[in-house]
Amino acid sequence: MIGSRRVLLISGVLMICAWTLVPIYLVALGGVGGASTIYAWPKPFWPASLSIGNFTAFLQIEGIWAAMLRSVEVAVLCMILSLLLGAPAGYALARFAFRGANLYRLMILMTRAFPVGILALPLAVSFVRLGIYDTVFGVALMHTALALPFAVLVTASLFVGIPRELEEAAWVFGCSGPGAFRRVVMPLAIPGIAATAIFAFVISWNEVFAASVLTVRNKTLTADLLTLLSEAPLQSQLAGGLLLILPSVLFIFFVRRYLFALWGVASR
Amino acid sequence: MADIRIESVTKYYGSQAALRGVSLDVHNGEFVALLGPSGCGKTTLLRAVAGLDRQTNGRIEIGGRDVSDLPPRSRGLAMVFQNYAVFPHLRVRDNIAFGLLMTGTAKDRIERQVARAAALMHIEALLDRYPVQLSGGQRQRVAVARALAVEPAVLLMDEPLSNLDALLRLEMRTELKAVLASARTTTLYVTHDQTEAMGLADRIAIMHEGRIEQIGSPLEIYRQPKSIFVGGFIGNPPMNFLRLPVSGSVVRLGTLILNPPAGINGPVMLGIRPEDLEVAETGAGFAFRVHVPEPLGPHILLTGDVEGQSMRVAVAPDRVMQPGDVVMLRPNTARLSWMNPDTGLALENS
């Protein structure tokens, strides 16, 4: 009984790992191996020759550094906006019983029900009118819209997990409303907020469609790569892809222990 | 130190009343317990005093100052919460110092106060731990120490012992009483546990459906309940009530002739505590049929009936009782309570 459940669990874990890791592995293989590795079949487990040539080639493509910098700018801006708008909304959802709270919650999710593809053209037109078309701020705004539902719902569940009594104790022992938030709620919410921020960053960093539609010259890295797809050799594309994936993976990998440890404290 | 004055406080949640006009004075340095069944409004009243919820109507004064519109931090009080509410991200030391830090107390004074409060609650050894590393009882001690450290004018506690196991609760109760008696802090203490209230309080306020039903010393509440509710709520087992007719201004029970307060006609409720009955070997008495005898050690608890009305009696453990036995009982006539069966209120003894 227990044995078969364990087998099921392990095979599930393996499948999920394969689902995410195999593509990354293949991209990495193409990125660091020479052209011969890319077209070889069956794939070697280890590339015949290791080289960083593809990366240097990729990084020498004109405008790549600028695109990368823009990607970082957009992602950081998206992160800040998502938190600034999302955390207060999450707090309100968690702490106050107001008329239409459930409808509000549903509406937040509904924003994700409209495909960006349908919204893209009217958005582009509006952005042109507002003068934020083809700007870092414009793309960040769009990415914030994509990340916000996530930010609101995750921070709401985060604040729900912080007992109201803790806040009340802070009030009784001398804190004002904002003071209690800063001294008690924030420290307990920080790990979750950090995770929300990272996810907002990653959502923006990985987003390609809106970024392509809303920009012409000032493209983010993903959008830029999309246009390069037809021009650059495959190994350069794969090297670029790897560079694109790495920050997200590393970021989450390095903070994960910190996240888990503090979540344990916060949920108590 | 300060007194608390609660004047005709009401609280409505929507159209539902949680407090229906509560007035209560807690004197300087006094320990008053709010005692009542779950849902009677104890927490609501305490939270109104703390300023965590605003009362719908009425005034609350602390130390002669109307605090109704003041936030909790300006009311000069400390509170111990039911779930302790110890800050999980702060060490025990910083938890205890929290209130002092907020009022801008000097550093060396904070240190002294923390050390003193920790010593009172016997948690000196835990000062550098985080709450996660503490047991429930230890967290409770931290919560009390945090409240004592600020030397509040008024201390509020909401069922502070209810989450502890029975043995720990008894221990903490005794300790709390000693600590608070020496601090002489004005204390309002919420509990649904009558032993706790009786053991700790100078005065007990019995709450029922959003009102204070009776307020008095533990003994007064026990001996002279002002209503059938209070008599039936206090005591373990609670007071017995027999519905009896009055004829010719006396009440006959078996061969006993009892004198209810003058001027009553119609039936009355006679309240008798289980321990105020004794077996009548000779002389007047009434017949009691035993259904279930329970030897509890200090006494035998008998459940049975008198003329079809159920009754519980605690008798000396020196006799053997069987179900179906009939014994003659006699009450201590100085300890009888007379109630109006319609209003449920005590009749004045003339």
Ligand SMILES: Nc1ncnc2c1ncn2[C@@H]1O[C@H](COP(=O)(O)OP(=O)(O)O)[C@@H](O)[C@H]1O
């Ligand atoms: N936030 C609230 N909203 C609506 N009703 C409430 C709220 N808090 C308490 N009540 C109601 O008020 C009454 C008194 O509650 P409470 O003071 O918590 O009782 P106690 O502490 O004596 O058990 C109960 O009937 C409860 O349902």
Ligand SMILES: [Mg+2]
């Ligand atoms: Mg309560």
